[in-house]
Ligand SMILES: [Ca+2]
């Protein structure tokens with residue numbers, strides 16, 4: 001009797017070790033420093049109280065591969081739902097650009113005013129939005145342009161604590177091991193009443209307003225981005241400057257982009 005229960009215990013321990021080893025091999029985590037939720041270095045939040053400090057400060061991206069691919073994006077403040085979105089968060093919107101193979105798109109999405117470097121072309125972008133998936137899909141149909149077919153909207157995106165989560169079918173993303181892909185996370189804000197050319201994004205203007213970020217340019221030559229991953233994605237303080245360098249931009253006298261903010265990927 002004693003012998004058989006000992007054997008069962010041994011089997012259970014061995015199984016547990018095996019399961020956690022598999023999970024470790026498939027998951028990947030990137031970290032981002034705190035306090036760099038100011039875009040190229042000088043952006044500020046809108047003045048309305050719903051945009052609480054840290055709301056757009058990216059802290060971590062976790063990618064979990066297990067049948068579906070799970071994405072978890074953590075920010076530096078408790079998520080809240082002041083607009084009654086019903087999914088545990090409201091003010092944030094996150095774009096996760098994924099580089100699964102050579103080549104890919106070097107343009108950003110409508111309303112972001114960013115580009116990607118030649119060696120950081122993306123194949124897919126996952127949108128984590130508190131809006132219903134049907135609304136996001138409708139926006140993509142009218143504003144997605146040439147890259148509409150490579151924008152992935154999870155069926156369900158939810159927020160809890162400080163973390164926004166969603167799962168996507170692996171075959172919607174690409175071939176290979178997600179732990180080997182390159183990633184870039186773009187922190188934006190859920191704008192329910194977007195400009196006709198903006199994909200649910202909130203604008204950055206020269207001066208902040210009740211629902212407008214400030215510190216940028218009133219034209220569309222400035223990146224509409226509050227925080228991104230940079231460097232090795234380890235959360236090192238030096239990654240702040242790497243972010244500011246990537247998001248550096250130059251506007252022409254008529255408001256055209258002389259130099260667009262150009263992003264690279266982080267990868268393990
Ligand atoms: Ca950050």
Ligand SMILES: [Ca+2]
Pocket residue numbers: 099100101102103104105120121122123
């Ligand atoms: Ca690529």
Ligand SMILES: [Ca+2]
Pocket residue numbers: 032033036058227228229230239240243
């Ligand atoms: Ca950052």
